[in-house]
Amino acid sequence: MKINIYLHCLLSILLGTIIGILTIFGQGQLxxxxxxxxxxxxxxxxxxxxxxxIANKKRFSVTSCSLCLIGEVMGYYYFHSLINQYNFSVGYFTLIWLGCAIVGGIIFGLAGYLWYHKDEKFHELGSALLSGVFLTDGLNMFIHIDDYRHMITVAIVEIVFGLLLIIILEKNMHERLRCCIFLIPVTILGLIGYTILYYLTI
Known part of the structure; x- marks a missing residue:
């Protein structure tokens, strides 16, 4: 499927902004x-x-993913300031999450491209990256149990969902086994990334 890159970028920003706004309402309702x-x-x-x-080229996937994540960050912080009536400014944590959006855009933009384009050599790595981030986030909460004790149920759900994603995203046993193999280094690198992020945000 071909999609106009400019339309794709616009949709990515709009989707991200909407997700950011919905996050605010979700925090109030859950x-x-x-x-x-x-x-x-x-x-x-x-x-x-x-x-x-769904992008046709890897660089467009990276761009789309980054724009969506940036839209989420800016949508969240900007509309949070409007709802709570304070002046919006780009502070330390906003910059941290914008940095994460760019890095995440590169990693998960490539992941999305690899997953969707089944003829890619490392197709299963795309699934492993999305599965692995849920698994890693859940494991990270257990590692820092003192900070996340109130979220243990969420951690368990994330780990289970991450493992289920392997079954959902891949269609046969061979692909699922390859995904599990990729999941090992993905989880290790993910835990290193979460450790870095943990010390940047404490």
């Missing part, structure tokens, strides 16, 4: 532990992954 589901980075990656997957 109760208890489930409140954290509204603004998990893993949840934000899902729409960015899928909208970037």
């Amino acid at each position: 109760k208890g532990n489930w409140n954290s589901l509204a603004n998990l980075g893993t949840v934000w990656l899902v729409p960015a992954f899928f909208i970037s997957s």
Whole structure:
């Protein structure tokens, strides 16, 4: 399927902005532990992954994914400032998450492209990256249990969902086994990334 790159970029930004706004409302509606589901980075990656997957070239997938993630960050922080009536400014945490959006856009834009284009040599790596980020986020909560004890149910759901994604995204046993193999280094690298992010945001 071919899609106009300019239209694709516009849709990516709009989708990201809408997700960012919906996050604010989700935080207000979900109760208890489930409140954290509204603004998990893993949840934000899902729409960015899928909208970037339909691009015709890898660089367009990366661009689309980055724009969607940037839209999510800016949509969230800007509309949060409007709703809570304070002056919007790009502070430390906004910059941190914008940096994550760019890095995440590169990684998960490529992941989406690899997953969608079945003839790619490392096709299963795309599925492993999306699956792995849920698995890694859940494991990270267990590693920092003192900070996330109130979110353990969410951590378990993330781990289970991450493993289920292997079955959902891949269509046969051979592809699922290859995805599981890729999942090992993805999880290790993911935990390193989460450790870095943890110390940047404490």
